[in-house]
Structure formats: structure tokens, C-alpha cells
Amino acid sequence: MPGLVVFRVRAHHEPADTSRIPMPAPIALRCQQIQPFHVMELLRRARELEADGRDIVHMEVGEPDFPTPAPIVEAASRFLAGGQVHYTGSLGLPALREAIAGHYRERFGLDVDPRRIAVTPGASGALMLAIAALTDPGDVWQIPDPGYPSNRHFVRAFEGVARAVAVGAETDFQPTPEQVAAAWCDRCRGLMVASPANPTGTLLDNGALARLAETVRARRGVMLVDEIYQGLSYGIEPTTALALGDDLFVVNSFSKYFGMTGWRLGWLVVPAGYERQIEKLAQHFFICASTVAQHAALAAFAPGTREILEARRQEFAERRDLLLPALEALGFGIPARPNGAFYVYADVSRLDDDSEALARRLIEQAGVATTPGLDFGNHWPRRFLRFAYTTARSRLEEGLERIAGSLRSGAGT
Ligand SMILES: Cc1ncc(COP(=O)(O)O)c(C=O)c1O
CATH class of the missing domain: 3.90.1150.10 (Aspartate Aminotransferase, domain 1)
Known part of the structure; x- marks a missing residue:
């Protein structure tokens, strides 16, 4: 019968080989x-x-091999014992957004308005929201190569174009303002960097980050800084790109320093004025980040x-x-x-x-x-x-x- 597609049922131990399974519709x-x-x-x-x-x-x-710190697990258990595990607002529990703002105040001496903080399902959720909010079809993002692989795929998924900026050891595997300026084009939307970075473990110091931000700003682009490994630096005090101005998008997570990979919790700090746009996307993409994880994370900033x-x-x-x-x-x-x-x-x-x-x-x-x-x-x-x-x-x-x-x-x- 034309058009009839038969699915072959795969035994549970068999690896999926989708190239040999007839598909009911072409893959996008x-x-x-x-x-x-x-x-x-x-x-x-x-x-x-x-x-x-x-x-x-x-x-x-x-991911860290250590278990999630006991105070975080205990906070989750206490919350779960109450049984009231419902949705939260799409941008996260107000108390957690306040706690994250408190973290910036205490650790970096910065005042970040909690309304600019969106709690997300991991840094992955934060990256998705930022790229979805900022990318029209054909928009170009400059992304360091080597770099965290998902970034270019997020850009592709939202119909953007990921342009690799080849980075080598001579610049600590981080892009330079000259490279960014040379690769800039009319369709360039922005630059993504990570500090500390995956896979290289290298950092951008404040001066280097400020020069990159200036280069991007001068071209009316967006600077997106992934700070997921913030706190995990050795012999160097942690810094945040938020100190460079209120116009940057900053991604962070409870996954790495806080040892909460499996809880799927992160956050995105956006410039004032973008909150509502991010909220609309978050409502539809996720409804909210895990409620249990959010209550657990309230204990993440405690002195213990x-x-x-x-x-x-x-x-x-x-x-x-x-x-x-x-x-x-x-x-x-x-x-x-x-x-x-x-x-x-x-x-x-x-x-x-x-x-x-x-x-x-x-x-x-x-x-x-x-x-x-x-x-x-x-x-x-x-x-x-x-x-x-x-x-x-x-x-x-x-x-x-x-x-x-x-x-x-x-x-x-
Ligand atoms: C640079 C970078 N960004 C984002 C992520 C995503 O992390 P998560 O979604 O667990 O917060 C990772 C994970 O390894 C990463 O290395």
C-alpha cells in the first residue's frame, strides 16, 4: 500500500540505527x-x-563526581515531605531569584535586580532562551572553536548561523577583539564566550572580557557570557561579566560548582527590558524549572x-x-x-x-x-x-x- 510505513520494533538492548528504520515523515x-x-x-x-x-x-x-552537598539534599527532602510540588512562576521562585541576586552582592559586590534573573532548566535552558529570544533566521553568532558543542546546535535549531572563531593556545583558546571585528558581518547578532571554558579550562580576565564587550557593543551586537564554571577557578578569584555593564546576557548554572548536574537548574541574567520576552518563551518552553530543584537550591548559598x-x-x-x-x-x-x-x-x-x-x-x-x-x-x-x-x-x-x-x-x- 503506497504511503504505508512500517516501524520495525527494536529490542530494548539494540542500539538505535535510525538510518535503517523507515520514518513516517522526513526529519527536519x-x-x-x-x-x-x-x-x-x-x-x-x-x-x-x-x-x-x-x-x-x-x-x-x-560533571563533578561528588554527591550534591547534604544541605541542598536536605532542603529538597524537607520540601518534598510537604508534598506540595506544583509549578512555580516561569522565571522561578522569587526567593531563589533573590538568593541569586544576593550571591552577586555578597561574592562580587554587585547589585543585580532579581527581576533580571530567570531561573532555568540548567545552563542549557538559559542558553536556549537567550538564543531563541535574540535570533532571527539567518542571524549569525560568533562562537569560539573549540568550544562547548551545544551552542552551535542551539543557534542552528533557531535557524541562526553559527560562525566559528578559530581560537588557539596563543590566546588561551579565547577570541580576541581583532578576530571578532574581522569576522563581524551585517547579519552578526553577537558573540558567545565561556569563562572558564569547556573544553580548555581557560579564562578571560576582566580586561580581555571588557575589550571583547566593547568590540561587540560598538557593532550593536550582543555579548553572551557563559559562566557555568564560575567558582571553579584555581589561583584566580572568580569574576562575573555582569561587572562590565547591564547590557550583557549572562548564563550560569547550579550544575558544576554547586554539584547539582542532575537537578537541572541554572539561570540567565538579562538586560533590563528583556524580562518579559524571556518570560513568554519560558512559559511555553518549560512552564518552569523543576520546583524541587529550586527549593533545594535555596540552600546552595548558605555558609555551610x-x-x-x-x-x-x-x-x-x-x-x-x-x-x-x-x-x-x-x-x-x-x-x-x-x-x-x-x-x-x-x-x-x-x-x-x-x-x-x-x-x-x-x-x-x-x-x-x-x-x-x-x-x-x-x-x-x-x-x-x-x-x-x-x-x-x-x-x-x-x-x-x-x-x-x-x-x-x-x-x-
Ligand atoms: C560551557 C557549558 N555550558 C553549558 C553547559 C550545560 O550545563 P547544564 O545544562 O547542566 O547547566 C555545559 C555542560 O557541560 C557546559 O560545559
Whole structure:
């Protein structure tokens, strides 16, 4: 019968191969152009090896290994015990927006009007809202390459164009005003940066950020700064782009510093005048962020929680200080010092001409999972491998030893 499409039912253990399943309707171009996360392939392989009894050292995971701090969990339990788990307003609980504003006051000496703060489902929700609110079809966003992969896909999903700004170690993998000015075009809507950044762990200092903001402002563009790793910096005091003016869009999250990845909670600070537009989008996209997570996060800024989080930051610093010299001793290059987040973006060119091949070899031979540069853009991706120090120091040491063994054996290359 023409037009009849038969779905083949997939056994639950079978990986989806959508290319072979007849689809009832064509997949939208925006979806076809979204790339998968390569690291998920490695993660799948890691899980297979673990199912076969192999021990895998996970250095690919982009989330803290620590549990959510007890005061946050307790606040959630207390709230849940009341059973009144309903929607909140679309921009979030007033008390949480106040608490976030209080955080900016206490930590950075800044007065941010809570009405400018939208509580979102993670930084992901904040990025989506900002890009949806600011992007018309064909609008161009400048995005550093390498960078967090989802940004370009968010831009694509809202019919914008993501223009890669190739960044290298000589500028700490951050764009320069000259690059931004040279790549600017009539359709340019703005520039997105992250500090500290994923995958490189590098930061923009206040001066560099101010110069970028000035360059973008002068062209009537928008500066969107992702501060999701704020608080996770080592030897450098955390800063916020909000100190540079009220005209920036700033993304943040409870995922990383606050150790709440699975709670799905973040926030977006918008310039005055945009609140209503963001609210309308949030109403339809999400209704609201998780109510339980919002009540839990009310405990995130308490002094007791801060103490726990600062001890963890110290632990991350020690892990980084263990990893950097050890990787260099193994022949990896660390051309830009990572002073934040929990990543090391290592140059593998002295060891292999393809970081993806090396990642495969490390997982198969050494049982060490890492993330190849391919996930983060097109600028020398095969030259870099991302190591996440989101596992205990003893495990990092174990991983390093196994990597050394695998590199020594040199087999399988
Ligand atoms: C730079 C950056 N932005 C945004 C996100 C999204 O984080 P979440 O939605 O968990 O807050 C991540 C996650 O790894 C990230 O690295």
C-alpha cells in the first residue's frame, strides 16, 4: 500500500540505527544537521567493557563526581515531605531569584535586580532562551572553536548561523577583539564566550572580557557570557561579566560548582527590558524549572554549603596540579594553562597524529576514557584530547599509570 510505513520494533538492548528504520515523515533539516556527541560513543564502549568486567578510569565525564552537598539534599527532602510540588512562576521562585541576586552582592559586590534573573532548566535552558529570544533566521553568532558543542546546535535549531572563531593556545583558546571585528558581518547578532571554558579550562580576565564587550557593543551586537564554571577557578578569584555593564546576557548554572548536574537548574541574567520576552518563551518552553530543584537550591548559598563547595574546589585544584605535570611527562602538550573548570585540553601531536585514534587506543588498551577534540569543533580537533579530572586522585594516578603503559607498548597504533 503506497504511503504505508512500517516501524520495525527494536529490542530494548539494540542500539538505535535510525538510518535503517523507515520514518513516517522526513526529519527536519535542523535536526539532520545536529551532530551527535562523539564522547557518547566512547562512553558506550566504556560501558560495554565494564559489562565485560574491565575496570575503566573515567576521565571523560563533564560533571563533578561528588554527591550534591547534604544541605541542598536536605532542603529538597524537607520540601518534598510537604508534598506540595506544583509549578512555580516561569522565571522561578522569587526567593531563589533573590538568593541569586544576593550571591552577586555578597561574592562580587554587585547589585543585580532579581527581576533580571530567570531561573532555568540548567545552563542549557538559559542558553536556549537567550538564543531563541535574540535570533532571527539567518542571524549569525560568533562562537569560539573549540568550544562547548551545544551552542552551535542551539543557534542552528533557531535557524541562526553559527560562525566559528578559530581560537588557539596563543590566546588561551579565547577570541580576541581583532578576530571578532574581522569576522563581524551585517547579519552578526553577537558573540558567545565561556569563562572558564569547556573544553580548555581557560579564562578571560576582566580586561580581555571588557575589550571583547566593547568590540561587540560598538557593532550593536550582543555579548553572551557563559559562566557555568564560575567558582571553579584555581589561583584566580572568580569574576562575573555582569561587572562590565547591564547590557550583557549572562548564563550560569547550579550544575558544576554547586554539584547539582542532575537537578537541572541554572539561570540567565538579562538586560533590563528583556524580562518579559524571556518570560513568554519560558512559559511555553518549560512552564518552569523543576520546583524541587529550586527549593533545594535555596540552600546552595548558605555558609555551610559554601564551606563544602570550597573544600571541593580545593580538591579539584589538587587534582589539576597532579594531572598537569604528569600528562606533560607522558609527552602530552599543555599549551594553555587551564586555571578553571575541571578540564585539561592536551595536545597529543607528539604521541599520535589523531586524537580520536588515541582515545580509542586508550580505552581499549588502558581502560581510560577521555574525550577527543572532535566533539568541540573543527579547529585542530584531531590534535587535542580533553581530560576531565572529575574522579578521585587515586583513580587519576591509576589512569596515568595505565596511559604510560599503553604509550610505552606503542602497540595497536
Ligand atoms: C560551557 C557549558 N555550558 C553549558 C553547559 C550545560 O550545563 P547544564 O545544562 O547542566 O547547566 C555545559 C555542560 O557541560 C557546559 O560545559
